[in-house]
Amino acid sequence: MRIIAITNQKGGCGKTTTSVNLAASLAANGRKVLLVDIDPQAHATLGLNIKSYFSIYNVLSKITHQKAKLEDIIQNVSPDFDIAPSSIILSTLEQELAGEIGRESRLWDTLNNFKVNYDYILIDCPPNLGILTINAIRAADEVIIPVEASRFSLEGMDQLLSIVNLVRDRLNHIVDTKILVTNFDSRLAHSFKMLEKIKSDFRDRLLSNIIHVNVKLKEAQNQGTHIFNFDKYSRGAKDYYSLSREIITQETSPENTGKTESAPFRKTEPKPIAVLERKMNEILKKELPKLTEVIFSVFAPDAKDVYIAGEFNNWKLEDSNRMLSNNGTWSKKLNLTSGKYRYRFVIDGKWIEDTSNPLREINPYGSVDSLIEIDINK
Ligand SMILES: Nc1ncnc2c1ncn2[C@@H]1O[C@H](COP(=O)(O)OP(=O)(O)OP(=O)(O)O)[C@@H](O)[C@H]1O
Ligand SMILES: [Mg+2]
Structure with a gap:
């Protein structure tokens, strides 16, 4: 089973679009896929027209009176594609977990005890670096960072990568990190310039397939479905299908077991636990919802x-x-x-x-x- 978190604290860069449509295309390739929506905005849940009063909140919270198991909240989207829905109440989990020991491992614990067999678990993250995102990175073997070609900037990337490194150093958990170019507009010279810059900055971290701007992706989301149900001949469907093939070809690679370390973005010296704990607290303090x-x-x-x-x-x-x-x-x-x-x-x-x-x-x-x-x- 491969667990992939789709994350970037930047809003609107294509995390949910990628989570939903990559999940659908992996399923179209005969893989059994679970999408876990851990964004309190619940855009993946709403964008797939899933209605449920139970959500991942009921699974992750320890204080809720309506505790549920992950298998109890899962709903089917289309053949081989299931979702664990989110809801706005998940935003209160940030507060609940603020002072708890092991707070960064709540999702990891849940997935470890999860008995249903999926080939892939994708995790759609919220647009911040709070405790939910840290939980996703801690639970994942791989991270995909969608980066918009149209307004690419390195701003924030350092912070995101420092979380990945923090999880690696503190929890000894190695995560393979990949960049996905999204919203690529081939009519604009600017997009090609950006692509070159991304290539030179990230080299082997870059996924070869890129996602072009395609209004059908937006329309599918507005219609409450994924692109393969909406327009399987669209550019968006083709792009996500090609991406899924690229991901699938990496299935046998030892890199994707999450057990071997590939070259980190930045070599960091292992830090004492106290320093890392302080850094995590600083990040959480900044990211806690007001x-x-x-x-x-x-x-x-x-x-x-x-x-x-x-x-x-x-x-x-x-x-x-x-x-x-x-x-x-x-x-x-x-x-x-x-x-x-x-x-x-x-x-x-x-x-x-x-x-x-x-x-x-x-x-x-x-x-x-x-x-x-x-x-x-x-
Ligand atoms: N390749 C694309 N072509 C056209 N529209 C797109 C594309 N990718 C995403 N969009 C649209 O851009 C908007 C933002 O995308 P999306 O919701 O996937 O971003 P996000 O990173 O999940 O946002 P948030 O940070 O709020 O969770 C949505 O309306 C979506 O339909
Ligand atoms: Mg989203």
């Missing part, structure tokens, strides 16, 4: 029991989500990170929307959820 206090309230003078339930608390009706009454106005303070959340009030067992909030959306079950959007930078 929270903001939000007060929810609803006027229900005759109610006896009121809860706030939403994507931020996994829709759980438990004591921590109970609202308090003051002269008939029930309220509850929650600390939330940036994101868009659906929620409802549950008044004496009845699920109702927040009538004081004009933002709302029909949910997959046909009823209405209220919506709140938090941007901690505002």
Whole structure:
């Protein structure tokens, strides 16, 4: 089994597009593939039209009351292609793991105890270098870093590679790192210049196949499917199919067992554990999602029991989500990170929307959820 994390802290460079379509093309080659979505934005999950109240959060969290096993949350996408879905509540895991020993190995532990046999496990990472990304790198044998040819810069690459080195030095876990050029526009001279620069900077780390700009890839995502279900004759399908062939030809190479070390990007001296621990703490401190206090309230003078339930608390009706009454106005303070959340009030067992909030959306079950959007930078 090969475990490949698709990661780059830069947003929008093609991580999810690559995870989804590489998974689909490996499956089209007869390989059994599981895509694990560990991005709280859940773009892979949503982009494949997967709906589930259980997610990888229920597998990785130790404090959730709705604990699940990885095999319990897996859903089938298409033949030989399964997904372990994500959800916005996964963002709270960063906080939960902040002070825990072994926090970087939670996903690795899960995959080690996982009994279902897949040829490939791909991991779609969030656009940051927080604990979820570190978990992915720690769990993976290989890392693919998508780099956009259109706006390539080395900014941030050092930080990402220092995490790979950190995992190597601290956990003695060797990860083979490859660069994938994405969004290549052959109409622009600029793209070719960038490709040359990437080649000279990364040489043998560069995957030979590149992914061209192809609007069909975006359209497939918007239609809730992968490119082979949407337009298998498109340039995007061809590119990802060729990439999957390149990955498959490396199957017998000892390099991909993750047990032998290929030349690192930068030779670093092994560092004492304390130094590495401090560095990991520094990175985590910077990357931990910032929270903001939000007060929810609803006027229900005759109610006896009121809860706030939403994507931020996994829709759980438990004591921590109970609202308090003051002269008939029930309220509850929650600390939330940036994101868009659906929620409802549950008044004496009845699920109702927040009538004081004009933002709302029909949910997959046909009823209405209220919506709140938090941007901690505002
Ligand atoms: N080769 C491509 N051609 C055209 N559009 C693309 C291509 N690759 C990705 N896109 C589009 O660019 C946007 C960003 O891509 P994607 O979601 O894969 O990036 P990401 O790195 O996963 O983003 P995030 O960092 O937010 O997770 C999406 O709308 C996607 O459909
Ligand atoms: Mg993504």
